[in-house]
Amino acid sequence: MNNYQVFIDNFVGSLGFFKPEIAIIATFISAILLDLMFKNIKNIAGYVSIVGFIITGVFLAQLSGQSASLFNGLIVVDPFSTFFKFIVLITSLLTVIMSFSYKELYEDNRKVGEYYSIIAGMTFGMFLLCSATNLISIYLAIETMSLSSYVLAGYTKEIKNASEASLKYVIYGAFSSGIMIYGMSILFGATGSMDVNTINKAILSGNVNLIPIIISGLMILVGFGYKISAVPFHYWTPDVYEGSPITITAFLSVASKAAGFAVFIRFFKDAYMYSSIDGGNIWQSLPGFDWKIVVAILSVASMTLGNFVALWQDNIKRMLAYSSIAHAGYLLMGVTVMTNAGIGSVMIYFVMYLIMNLGAFYVAQLIENEIHSDNINDYNGLGSRAPGLSVLMAIFMISLIGIPATAGFIGKLYIFTAVIEAGAIWLAVVGILNSVVSAFFYLKVVRNMFIRENETNKSKLQFHPATQVIAYALGALTIIFGLYFTPVLAWAQNSIQMFF
């Protein structure tokens, strides 16, 4: 009876901290219902999502700075998770708004109600993932997120690439989550617990054999590496990014990656590190295995492969896919450091990455709407055909390279700062050489737009002004955060604190 009472109290108490997730579920359900009721309002589900996301944002803002463990330790709420939830939420919101102007999505009078409600569903999965501290909740959150994303990737199903992308995504996804859950079962078998902190204590007690622990950690890493598209778990990325609707590509490249990084950092810090050294500022790997090296190898492999393969891409979505692999590499550099400064730099990078990457995808989408092509060679002469958007694209590309006076530079600056502070100069040098390589393919887009002429078609492209607002806003933010980044820094700084 007493236990039961405690459980109820805990449950009811937890609900107060669970408001954002509840709001998203409500959004998800009402999007479906209202879509069924008001069939003649085409975008009703989209409008509902926007309202729902804004309400979620309000609830989320109320939680800022608070920490709590919910539902008997299944998930936690802390500034760290709230930060990543904001990244996810803003990306979802922007994705919905971007989708309104995406012509391919609305071809053949396709029904789009499910599209918007599934975005809400996927957002819910990512929210859970950001705060999951239990093997069960981690796995459930990953699956909620993955299943939604498989559907979204193939949403324009009569386009052959999209079905192919979706199918590949499912197969690779199932494979990697299979490996991950196998790893989790080993971990559970070895430590007798599903709770990450209990696992940590069990490992620290010294009574467990470390070899299965390490192997299980590596297997779980496969699952997370898949989500953040780190090499060598990246092979799905190019095909899926190329085949999916471009809005979903943008969504996957930022939100899905953010949630992946959130759980990746939290899980390894909570389960595999000593927790109490220097107030958690510096992490220390548990004896027997140096996770730093593993992450560093992933990081170097991701950025090098991502950047070098991107050199040969002609499709803008595919190029941005490899670029996102490379950026996963830069982000992992920040994780490699395994200090709070490193995590802070990852968070700063995510804000900047969100702005510039969504901006690049959005401009690519608006251009695709008009020229019906994703091929970079068809961008020739766009500088005179669509000057405003071309300038914006140039700004985003410059920012992705990481040149000053843009947001991307600040992100990189802090990553390098954290890496150098930790003394990993060699890693910083690798990162820098990669930046130089990346300049080549980002500038290829700029070159085609401004330097090359379009011989066949010189007509000006017409864009509806309303569709461009978001693009201009993101472009402006790219410059503003490049020059005045105190708010981003302060926000990241206040959000490093994890609950455990």
Place this chain on the structure above:
Amino acid sequence: MFQFLGLGPLTWITFLPILGMIIVLCIPSGNDDLGKEKSQNLFRWITLGITFVQLVIAVIIMFNFNIHLVGVNDESSMQFVEKAQWIYLSGLPLIGDVRIEYFVGIDGLSAPMVLLTAIITFIATLSSWNIKKSAKGYFAMYLLLDTGMMGVFVALDFFLFYVFWELMLLPMYFLIGVWGGPNKEYAAIKFFLYTLFGSLFMLLVMIALFFAVGSFNMFDMMNLAKYNPNSILAGISTTWRYIAFGALFIAFAIKVPTIPFHTWLPDAHVEAPTPISVILAGVLLKMGTYGMIRIAWPMFPDAVYHFQTWIAIIGVVSIVYGALCALGQFRVGKRDFKKLIAYSSVSHMGYVVLGISSMTSEGMVGAIFQMFNHGTITAMLFIIVGVIYERAHTRSLDDFGGLATKMPVYTGLMMVAFFAAIGLPTLSGFISEVLVFLGAFQTFPVIAIIAASGIILGASYMLWALQKVFFGKLPEKWQGPWDPTHLKYKTDDLNFVEIASLAPLAAIIIFLGLNPNPMINLMTASANHLIEFVKLSYPLAGM
């Protein structure tokens, strides 16, 4: 100190072009031919107006400049200082406080460069008069580039310096890439990647220095006493300090460019339109050597001593190899006039590197003076090449001859530039080269003697080019009109705009050749102080 709207002269001189850029961007470029013509005219005049005001501010600054204040590592004796908080965050985990300042000021090292930048951008605007292709974009980029260059020379916060340094990368990429010659794509990306490669290493060193002193203030970074003993750059003559210096040196050497990082320069020059070549040779290359004396030298005095001979060797190899490459233009098929001038730039910038490596008062003053002189002389040379390219649409030395009789004004102005480049006495180039040799001979007699051969090589390619182009017989193809609609003949002498862009430079070259004192006085105090500081801080720190 005078201010206007609460902002000091250095802020105005730096950000005025941005203001101009915004104005240019706001003016519609017109739909029909007439509208386009009108707006083009407007863009030109706005740019000319902005650069003229800049020049006026620069001259006012020079007249109010106190030549006795030393600057360099002494924050209190910098002039026209403006300081404001830009980014401040306290208590970041591990990093501690982050403080980035908007901090500008000049001393004897930067004052000549500020003046040079103002002069060259004004002159190059004049030679941009014929830019027709998307004039709006051109002048917007041009003005942005102007801000970047000026900012580099006035910034005293390393972070600010770095932002300006990278800021000019993109406009330069476009200016070469969009308005350049046939092989412009290659030249533009090559320029971009080379510079980016170097500057990213500078970024790493900047971050490492930040950790050593806890701020981006250059003066803190020059003060070894402020270094955190735990930082990897602490101590003296350590391997890390040598590596950091090497990275900085490469970053700046790419910009100069010295051998072996020079290969982007001929490509960039050949493809760039005339005014951009002028800017490139006149100002951009100086940013490399300026970075050395402003940042690399005072921050790593121990490493400078350690590598002194090697730097001098890099300088002398640049001098000789650059001159040989220029001479080689007479051997290869194309005989590109512009390429010849580009290689002569490599050679002449070698003198600057040699001068600053000598660590003597004469060498340092000579090097800074040479930076100024090379800026003015090479700007003239590129305008001269531009003038005939404009008329004949070829730059091959074989296609010319006998211009002296047909274009006397042109030939006269050209003589000034050519002989100044050779180093004829009474022209400014002579004085700075002599000073460099005086300095270098005290430290490295053998290297100085080898370097002197550069003068002979320089004289031979210059005179050869002179002979080819201006003497001999006028070829057939020069007889017709270059603009058939208006019947302007190819052999028409300079028009007003061309004279207006060449004559002031010629006047400066002759004036400084006869009376170099105003310019030398400007820099002497700071140059001497730099030498003293570098020499002193080396033994003081424990060797």
